[in-house]
Amino acid sequence: MRLAEAFRVALGALRANRLRSLLTMLGVIIGVAAVVVLVAIGSGAKQEVEAQVEGLGSNIIFVVPGSVEFGSAPSISRLNLDDVEYLGRVIGNPEAVAATVSSGETVSVGSTEVFSTIAGTNENVPNVFTRPIARGEYLTATDVDTRRRVAVLGSGVSDSLFGEVEPLGRQITIAGVRFRVIGVFEEVGSTFGVSRDDEIHIPVTTAQQLFGVDRIDALAVKASTIDDVEPIRREILDALAEEYPDEEFSAVTQSQILGTLGQILGLLTLVLAAIAAISLLVGGVGVSNIMLVSVRERTREIGLRKALGARRRDITVQFLIEAVLLTTVGGVIGMTLGISAALLANTFSPLPAEIAWWSPVLAFTVSVAVGVFFGVVPAQRAGKLEPVVALRSE
Amino acid sequence: MTTPAIEAVDVTRVYTMGGTEVQALRGVSLRVESGEYAAIVGPSGSGKSTLMHLLGLLDRPSSGVITVGGRDATSLSDSEMATLRNETIGFVFQSFQLLSRTTAIDNVALPLLYRGVPKSERRDRAAAALDTVGLAGRIGHKATELSGGEQQRVAIARALVGEPELLLADEPTGNLDTRTGGEVMETLERLNLESGVAVVLVTHDRDIALRTQRQIYVRDGLIERDESSAMIT
Numbered sequence: 001m002r003l004a005e006a007f008r009v010a011l012g013a014l015r016a017n018r019l020r021s022l023l024t025m026l027g028v029i030i031g032v033a034a035v036v037v038l039v040a041i042g043s044g045a046k047q048e049v050e051a052q053v054e055g056l057g058s059n060i061i062f063v064v065p066g067s068v069e070f071g072s073a074p075s076i077s078r079l080n081l082d083d084v085e086y087l088g089r090v091i092g093n094p095e096a097v098a099a100t101v102s103s104g105e106t107v108s109v110g111s112t113e114v115f116s117t118i119a120g121t122n123e124n125v126p127n128v129f130t131r132p133i134a135r136g137e138y139l140t141a142t143d144v145d146t147r148r149r150v151a152v153l154g155s156g157v158s159d160s161l162f163g164e165v166e167p168l169g170r171q172i173t174i175a176g177v178r179f180r181v182i183g184v185f186e187e188v189g190s191t192f193g194v195s196r197d198d199e200i201h202i203p204v205t206t207a208q209q210l211f212g213v214d215r216i217d218a219l220a221v222k223a224s225t226i227d228d229v230e231p232i233r234r235e236i237l238d239a240l241a242e243e244y245p246d247e248e249f250s251a252v253t254q255s256q257i258l259g260t261l262g263q264i265l266g267l268l269t270l271v272l273a274a275i276a277a278i279s280l281l282v283g284g285v286g287v288s289n290i291m292l293v294s295v296r297e298r299t300r301e302i303g304l305r306k307a308l309g310a311r312r313r314d315i316t317v318q319f320l321i322e323a324v325l326l327t328t329v330g331g332v333i334g335m336t337l338g339i340s341a342a343l344l345a346n347t348f349s350p351l352p353a354e355i356a357w358w359s360p361v362l363a364f365t366v367s368v369a370v371g372v373f374f375g376v377v378p379a380q381r382a383g384k385l386e387p388v389v390a391l392r393s394e
Numbered sequence: 395m396t397t398p399a400i401e402a403v404d405v406t407r408v409y410t411m412g413g414t415e416v417q418a419l420r421g422v423s424l425r426v427e428s429g430e431y432a433a434i435v436g437p438s439g440s441g442k443s444t445l446m447h448l449l450g451l452l453d454r455p456s457s458g459v460i461t462v463g464g465r466d467a468t469s470l471s472d473s474e475m476a477t478l479r480n481e482t483i484g485f486v487f488q489s490f491q492l493l494s495r496t497t498a499i500d501n502v503a504l505p506l507l508y509r510g511v512p513k514s515e516r517r518d519r520a521a522a523a524l525d526t527v528g529l530a531g532r533i534g535h536k537a538t539e540l541s542g543g544e545q546q547r548v549a550i551a552r553a554l555v556g557e558p559e560l561l562l563a564d565e566p567t568g569n570l571d572t573r574t575g576g577e578v579m580e581t582l583e584r585l586n587l588e589s590g591v592a593v594v595l596v597t598h599d600r601d602i603a604l605r606t607q608r609q610i611y612v613r614d615g616l617i618e619r620d621e622s623s624a625m626i627t
Contacts, residue, residue, distance in 0.1 A: 002510065005507060005513075009507070012496070016495040300491070301493060304491045304493070305504070305508070306452075306476065307450070307452055307479070307485055307491075308480065308485070308504050308505045308508060308552070309476050309477065309479055309480020309481075309505055309508035309509060309556075310476065310508045311472070311473035311476045311477070311508070312472060312473060312476075313473065314508060386453075387452045387453075388447050388452045388453045391452070391487070391491070
C-alpha cells in the first residue's frame, strides 16, 4: 500500500471518530498554544526591558560603591562631589560625569501633597542620559555651584501637583524648603517598574544640604563611543582604587546590565517554555492512550484487514499516521491559537508579547515528534496482531 | 481438475491453552481442486474452523505443509503470506466483518487497496463486483445501512473482487434467516458456476453441506469421511 493511500485510510478512521479525535487533539492544541504564548510573553518582556535599559541613553557606565551582586547588602557610599571632579579629570571629559544623591521626600504645593523621589544631580545629566526637557530648562552649573533652590519636575509629579496649571516659575515645597520650578521633563515612562516621571531633580549641592549628607549615591559616566566604554570603565576603577585603596567600587556598563538581564529573562522564557512543554508531553501521553484504546477497540478491523492481505507494515503505518495526524493537526491549530492569543495580548493587555520565529516552528516540530514517539507503541501493537486472534475477538 | 487450488498435506495444529496442549488438528490431508464446490462439515470443536484458518493462510500449521497453486505457503514470511492470501483467497465470515462506517464500495475495494491497485481501477472493479451480487444500487450505502443479507452479499463481493482461486465461507448463513440464507447460498453457487472460483463452505449444518458436490466431515481433529455426491445439474 502506498503512503498516500495509508494517509487516506488514516484520515478516514479519524473522521469516523470526530469527537474523540478532537478531544485527543485538545491536549496537543493546548500544549502547543501554551508554548507559543508563553515564549512570546517571555521574549516580549525581554525586549521591553532591553528597550528600557537602552532608553536611558547609550554607552553609559554606572559607578557605585561596593560590589554589585545579588544579595549583597547596600554599602554606605564613600563617593562625594570631589570624586566627580576627580573622575572628570581622569577621563579627560568633566562634562560626561553625572552624579546623584536621592531620597524620598514629601513635596507640596498649597494643600496638594505628594511623596516623590528627590534626585540631587549635577548639570551633566542631559549629557549622560536621554532625558528630554519638555518646557523650561535643566539645572545649570551655576545652580549647582550656588546651591540654588530650583527644581525640574517629572511629567507625572508635575501633573499631580499642578494639573493643568503651568508649573514653570511656581513655588513648590520639598521637605519644608521652598523651591522654584525651572523645568518639566518629557514623559519617559518607567524603568524596571519604577516610574521616572515621578522624580524631581534639584542641584546635588542643595540636595546634600537638604538631606544633611555629603556623599553621593552614584555616578554615571558617558563614553563617546561604544569602543571607549571598556577602557573608561577600567580607568575609573583604577582611579578609584588609587584614591580609596581599602574600598571596593563597581563600574557597570549598560551592556553588562543588558547581558545579565538577558540571561535572567532568557532563563525565564526557557522555564515558561519548559512548563508549557510539559503540557505538550501530557497531550502526547493522551494521544498514546487513545491510540492504545483505539487499537484494542479495532482489533476485529485489524484482523479483517490482515485477512484481506494487509501486511504488518501496512497496519503499523496506518496507525502511526493516525497518531501523527492527530498531533500535527493539533499542532497547527495550537500554533494558530497561540499566535492569535499572543497578538491579542500584545494589543489589548499590558503584557508585551513578541512571537519568536522559532517558537511556532519548534512547537510544531515537537508535536509531530510527539505523534511519532507516542504513536509507535500502539501502532506496533496493532501491526503484530495475529489475523486469527484478531478476527475471533468480538 | 489437475492443479489443486489448495492442498494440505498431513497438517496438525496444536494450541497451548492455560498450560495444556490442545490438538485441534491431528494430521489432515486435503486437496481442493480449482472450481470445486465443497463443504467442511463438523460440530463445534471438531477442528473445522482451525482447518479453515490454515487453508485460508490466516494461521500456520504446527506441522505439515499447505500449498497454494503448487507453492509451499508454510515457508513464507508473514508479509509474503499476506500477499499470497490477498491474491488467492477470498473470505466470507459468519458475522460479515464489514467496516461499519465505510460504504459498500469501499468495503469491497479493500483487498485491492492492499494489492496496490490504483484508486479508479479499485472503484471500477468494486462496482462490478457489487453488480455481480445484485447490489449495484447500494454502492454508496454504509454497511450499517444495509440488511443482513445485503451485508453478506457485500462481503461476498469483497471476497470476489480480487479474483481469488478459492473462496472460503465460514458459516455464511449462520447469522441470517432461512430465506436470506438461501439467497446468499444461491449467490455463492452462481458465482462458483459462472466465475469458476472454488468455494469451500465451513458449516455445522448438514442440509447446507449437502447442497455442495463434496462433503468433508471433520471430527476430533481428523477427517472422518470425504464424500463426493453426484454433480448437481
